[in-house]
Amino acid sequence: MDRRRVAICGSRGLGSYLAQAILATGEWDLVILSRTPQPDLTENGIRVKAVDYTSVDSLYRALRKVHTVISVIPDAEAQLNIIDACLMARVRRFVPAEFETSPEHRPLYGGPSDKMTVLVRLNEVSAQLESTVFSCGLFMEYFAPGGWSACGSYSWNDGTFLLDLRHKKATFPVDSSESLSTVVCLTSVVDVANFVAAALSLRSWPPEMKMFGDRLRLSDLLEVAQYVRAREFRVKLITEEEIEYNILRTADWRAQRELQTMRSIISHEYDIGQRDLNARFPEIQATAFEGFLRRCWA
Ligand SMILES: NC(=O)c1ccc[n+]([C@@H]2O[C@H](COP(=O)([O-])OP(=O)(O)OC[C@H]3O[C@@H](n4cnc5c(N)ncnc54)[C@H](OP(=O)(O)O)[C@@H]3O)[C@@H](O)[C@H]2O)c1
Known part of the structure; x- marks a missing residue:
């Protein structure tokens, strides 16, 4: 056939x-x-x-x-x-x-x-x-050396967004509570591709299919990165007001995209909640964030 x-x-x-x-x-x-x-x-x-x-x-x-x-x-x-x-x-x-x-x-x-x-x-x-829409949260490749743009994308992301593992720095968006408790889901692009390839075989598609490799608070991202790099990071917080102000002020498209993504993070858009695709295809063992960073930054 x-x-x-x-x-x-x-x-x-x-x-x-x-x-x-x-x-x-x-x-x-x-x-x-x-x-x-x-x-x-x-x-x-x-x-x-x-x-x-x-x-x-x-x-x-x-x-x-x-x-x-x-x-x-x-x-x-x-x-x-x-x-x-x-x-x-x-x-x-x-x-x-x-x-x-x-x-x-x-x-x-x-x-x-x-x-x-x-x-x-x-x-x-x-x-x-x-x-169908495939939802996966943030690509883990944002945190690889050189970021997502080093993986062949035309992306704005150069590996310094949220965590700059090379220079052991972090910049996190915070709401008025100034806490790092905002949750983000993360998936490696390799896993995204494997889940999409597997989903092609499904007889019918729901309007959305969700997957992720990890679901972490911003404070957990920092902890994992510091652990993997064996060093305390310098941390800067950027408030909602500063994000809105800078979005209006900057003309640079990369900075714009970075700020817009931060705004989406504190609006909880990257917490996609559940992962139906992981449950449906348990043979695809999605990479956890720590394992991903260890592989990239060993
Ligand atoms: N979850 C996340 O954190 C995250 C991060 C980044 C991206 N994404 C999503 O992943 C998807 C792909 O992102 P990507 O970074 O791989 O995209 P990309 O590198 O910007 O573009 C992918 C391909 O699309 C074609 N293309 C680019 N701009 C085009 C244009 N204006 N008109 C027609 N074709 C164009 C190019 O192929 P050719 O040169 O072969 O034509 C390019 O190789 C998007 O849906 C994006 O939203 C998600």
Whole structure:
């Protein structure tokens, strides 16, 4: 029997981890959609189609015969065009570029470039296109040497957010209580990719699937980092008011994203609560934060 085809929109960052995990299942025929040809991937036997995300027709041609589309593209306009192309090509399933906080914990921001625009559209077309949101909290790779951007992403994160393990410093957002009791969930990207690859085999998808490797207070993050680095960290606290003030003042997009993520943390958006995917796939042993840091910083 022919294997069903899955397309990943976006070749680097999370897209490359997903590709590896999906290929490892041996159950899917994989194609990667990219803005440019990717000779290094093609040379390794991975099928790549170069597409124009502003053209639904270009996307339609790339998505014919595809069963499931996974997007890691941080651009709502591109994702809306992919959804239109999925409908034209009769794609069965779509995963939007979420992989972070749970939509149920997020405020309803407006604006066309927002992730919520994509979720609203998916809700409208749910009778034709099944979809699910994967929620996983913070990527543990934020705390690896060089951070998530050193893992091939275009991310703002350079490994100094919250914890700067190289320089043994920490900066934590706090609300008016000034306590470090805010909880965050964390998952290694390798585990995210393995859970997503496993979930492809499920017969039906709920609107959201949650996973995490650890669920810790900010004070626990600090304790684990100090333990792993065997040194006390210099700690700076940044208040809600300072975060709001600095968001308005800074023009630097990296600083903006860092501050917005801090704001989401103290709004408890990174506490996704439960982990149904871990329970469903117990054979995937999600990495705990201490083990992750030990591996990176040994
Ligand atoms: N939980 C967390 O802590 C966390 C952290 C970071 C990201 N995330 C989530 O993970 C997902 C992927 O993030 P990422 O850091 O891997 O993304 P990324 O590196 O910014 O982009 C992934 C891929 O998307 C394509 N792309 C980038 N910008 C694009 C644009 N404007 N238009 C069209 N294509 C574009 C690129 O592929 P090509 O060059 O091949 O076209 C790129 O390799 C997102 O959903 C993000 O929200 C979560």
